[in-house]
Amino acid sequence: MFWNQFSSEKLEELEGIILSTLRTPYTTFHVPVELKSGSEEIWTISLNSESKKTPLVLIHGFAAGIGFWCRNLDELSKDRPVYAIDLLGFGRSSRPTFSYDYNEVEKEMVNSIEVWRKKLNLEKFHLLGHSMGGFIGTAYTLCYPERVCHLLLADPWGFSDHLNEKPSFWSSIIFSLVHVRPLEFVRAIGPLGPWLIQRGRxxxxxxxxxxxxxxSVFPNYVYHCNAQNPTGERAAYSMIWGYGWSKNPMLLRIDKLKKDIPLSLIFGSNTWMDISIGEKIKDLRPDCSVDIKIIDDTGHHLYSEKPDVFNDIVVTACHLHDKTSDVNENEIGENYS
Structure with missing residues (x-):
């Protein structure tokens, strides 16, 4: 189709270029999942799947895909299996029609991950989510605590309680743009869409x-991830209220998280997310393991801005909380330069 420039072949090609930067052998494949919406497919990458150590599962943020983890996959999979997925409605996963009810959307996302887990026969794993992926990962852990041995949240969205918090200046500006829905504009301008993404991002x-x-590779990857039928994007918007608040914020539920599941939070020092939620979570889970790291001179996409530091934090935290690890649980410094 001339007007919409999306091409599944082009998306595959761009993702291939991005993943060609990996040194570790990997496999990409669709995992078929049967859901209420019908037969769907979740696009997946796996690395070091033969390792017997506890796997690590990665969930991307809004408008992203597995390619965004290209600076992390090698290091994270050095001594354990790593899996990353494109959430349903995003990237190269299928595009089901989600409910318009935010609670149902959350349940549908969580259920899709659980069905995916069963298909891959993953018994227990570390779970790392970035931004919206942190919100979805936490919702999954609340529903299936027996499957998650350790929850890691990288600059998570959706935690702040909108009734008791005021947004920062920059988050107010950024989330005011949410109502404009810039990706809809990118799709609407047709042939100019790829150019706008490349210039604007x-x-x-x-x-x-x-x-x-x-x-041009990464901006075009972003374009082709999001020029398709935007069912995941619309599902995400259904969960958003006001200045980018979650309609069902995690701070109101985090005390329900099983007490023996350790929680690692990683923030960029210059992020527009609310770093204070780390200490608030500690207060809400006083007898639980809650570790907070802040990476200096990084913003929201901290995993790609200082990947070596980010990878080291994640690898260390996973070793610490491996069921078979002999490492003693000691505090690591709060800030990384």
Missing amino acids: SDIAAKFEDIIEDN
Whole structure:
């Protein structure tokens, strides 16, 4: 179709270029899942799947896909299996029609991950989510605590209680733009969509310029991830209220999280997310393991801005909470330079 420039072949090609930067052998495949919406498919990458250590599962943020983890997958999979997925409605996963009810959307996302887990026969795993993926990962852990041995949240969205919190200046500005829904505009302008993403989000390419020479690859990957039928995007908007608040914030539920599940929170020092939720979670879970790390000179996409530091935090935290680990549970410094 001329007007909408989306091409599944182009998305596959761009993802292939991004994943070609990996040194570790990997496999990508669709996992078929039977849901209320019918037969769906969740796009998956796996690395080091033969390892007997506890796996790590990665969930991306809004408008992203598995390619966003390209600076992390090698290090994270050095001594354990790693799986990353495109959430339903995003990337190369199928595009079901979600409910318009925010509670139902959350349940549908959580259920899809559980069906995916059963298909891959993963008994227990570390679960890492970025931004919206942190919200979905926490919702999954609340529903299936027996499957998650350790929850890691990278700059998570959806925790702040909108009744008791005022947004920061920058979060107010950024989330005011949510109501404009810029990706709808990108799709509406047809042939100019890829150009606009490349010009408007050149910062994305800058985060990967040392490993991907062609600075058009990542912006075009973002375009082709989001130029399709935006069912996941619309589902995400159904969960958002006001200045980007969650309609069912996690701070009101985090005390229900099983007490023996350790929680690791990783923030960028310059993020527009609410870093204070870390200490609030500690207060709500006084007898539980809650570890907070802040990576200096990084923003919301901290995993790609300082990947070496981010990877080290995640690897160390996973070792600490492996069921078979002999590492003693000691505090690691609060800030990383």
